[in-house]
Amino acid sequence: MNISTFVVGHAAAIFPHGDIDHETLPALRAASDALPPDVRTVTWAMDQVPFMDAAALHLLHEQRTTARRRGRTLFVRGLRPQHHRLLTVAASVSPTMDFLALNRCR
Numbered sequence: 001m002n003i004s005t006f007v008v009g010h011a012a013a014i015f016p017h018g019d020i021d022h023e024t025l026p027a028l029r030a031a032s033d034a035l036p037p038d039v040r041t042v043t044w045a046m047d048q049v050p051f052m053d054a055a056a057l058h059l060l061h062e063q064r065t066t067a068r069r070r071g072r073t074l075f076v077r078g079l080r081p082q083h084h085r086l087l088t089v090a091a092s093v094s095p096t097m098d099f100l101a102l103n104r105c106r
Contacts, residue, residue: 001016001017001018001019001020001023001024001027001028002016002017002018003015003016003017003027003028003031004017005031005034005035007035007036007039010038010039010040010041011039011040011041011042011043012035012036012039012041012042012043013042013043013044013045014028014031014032014042014043014044014045015045015047015048016028016044016045016046016048016049017048017049018048018049018050019049019050019051019052019053020049020051020052020053020055020056020059021051021052021053021055021056022053022055024055025055025058025059028059029059029062032063032066037070039072040071040072040073041072041073041075042063042067042072042073042074042075043074043075043076043077044060044063044074044075044076044077045077045078046076046077046078046079046080046083047077047078047080048078049078049080049083050080050082051082052082052083052086053086054086054090056083056086057086057087057090057097057099060076060099060102061097064102076102079102087099087100087102088100
């Protein structure tokens, strides 16, 4: 897993390159945790993520919770068909987690 992070002003973008699974979570969390405190908008660009499993659901839920707590806006873009299928299944199993909101991201 390679992770590129860009910060411009109060906006940040995180670009994972590779699968998101349990083994890659620590590096992804570290990339997010390393963002400057004055960042107000965080975009996760999933264009280069060929596969993600339930670990990605945990990551996205954590990111949404952290964004709310820090007064940030979270965007997820570049979701692939496999990502959409995973989010759809997750939403049907756990509707209170609001994975459908993430599934509307393109």
